[in-house]
Amino acid sequence: MKQLFFAILFLIATVNVSAQDTEQTTSQEVQIGDVLEIGRPDAPSYKYIDFPRPNFIIKRGGIANYKRVEGNKVVVTSIKEKKDGTLKVKIKRTDGRRFFGSHPVVSADLENALESGELRRI
Incomplete structure (x- = not known):
């Protein structure tokens, strides 16, 4: 049960980090x-x-x-x-x-x- 919880937590954290990276690159392109x-x-x-x-x-x-x-x-x-x-x-x-x-x-x-x-x- 702990492994499933940590796997879901890790997945959410990586999605948030990648969403922030794409947001910054669009403004930096101009x-x-x-x-x-x-x-x-x-x-x-x-x-x-x-x-x-x-x-x-x-x-x-x-x-x-x-x-x-x-x-x-x-x-x-x-x-x-x-x-x-x-x-x-x-x-x-x-x-x-x-x-x-x-x-x-x-x-x-x-x-x-x-x-x-x-x-x-x-």
């Missing part, structure tokens, strides 16, 4: 200079890409049209790990233009944005 594509959000607005609110876009002379952002190719300019373990990346468009005509760089929560489909690898 490096500075990698090209990603902005996808369609699940909700009406982007949740994990920190686009500015429409009033800030309009104040800076831009046009607040979130539908035009979908499909743009972006490059990762910086990666920062926060205290809670999440990775924040700054992205800019590959063609050199600004988002909405007003913001050159936006930030995003990398892991959640990749998982939800807001950002896709190319």
Whole structure:
């Protein structure tokens, strides 16, 4: 009975360790200079890409049209790990233009944005 108990405990421990390893490697694969594509959000607005609110876009002379952002190719300019373990990346468009005509760089929560489909690898 003890052997069965230890065998099940060992199996659960190895599954947990391997699950943690795969979780870390997906976030480590993205490096500075990698090209990603902005996808369609699940909700009406982007949740994990920190686009500015429409009033800030309009104040800076831009046009607040979130539908035009979908499909743009972006490059990762910086990666920062926060205290809670999440990775924040700054992205800019590959063609050199600004988002909405007003913001050159936006930030995003990398892991959640990749998982939800807001950002896709190319």
